[in-house]
Amino acid sequence: MLHRVENTGRWFDPMRQMRFAQRDMGRLFDNLRLAALPEFPLMNIWTGPDGAVVTAEIPGVAPEDLDIAVHQNTVTLRGSRPAEPLAEDSVIHRQERVTGAFVRNLILPFRVDGDHATAKFRNGVLRLDLPRPEADKPHKITVSRS
């Protein structure tokens, strides 16, 4: 009699189906991560061959109060969002906006040319252009046939 190797072939094997289901569920829950608490400011990061672009939502902070520092591959964004000044007879009905000091550090996978980095602030969104130094940029190597 032929002996069937377990787990192969196309025959119906309920145990195998269950193992597959178990593996799929394991994968599903392995990928599940508890989302980190929302940080302030929220950032989006883009990268390209020339460097990175970082945008951050910083509404209500004057651009001159922002402190942005670049050191090698680390970008530090510091600032403070003042609370609303309250008059004597004020009553707060809602307070959903976050206030206070904030700092965020960003470590990029390459060095940043601090002399050519620029920052623009428009409608509450900060855009940082972080170019890589010329010497650090990837070089394209052409292959020649010998």
Add this chain to the structure above:
Amino acid sequence: MTEIQTDETVPTEATRTEPVFTPPCDIIETTAGVQMVLDMPGADPDSLEVTLDNRVLRISARSASSEPQGYALVHAEYRDGNYERRFTVSEPIDTAKIEAVFKDGVLRLILPKAAPSPAAKISVKAA
């Protein structure tokens, strides 16, 4: 006391696929009026609309994408989208004197309370 609350029933849907976000809001009331502060980073000031219709204050704005050309997104914490929020204002508001200022991504609304209408004396005719 002024009771301001969001309209929880929003049955309408947008015709665009962009997500619509509720901007966080501070509401501070003084004897003179109500001050509302809304965070709307990235909102386009030209598209910003504030309407007060039948005690429903509606704030909406579209936002332009901040995506740079020639770069690939590697990490995202916020999405591009539009803003919309509605409030029901119970206190009579002097609609002609509403002030709205949009600066650095923050919309500030000052809604002055309407002066109470003087008590009208109704003369009674003896018949």
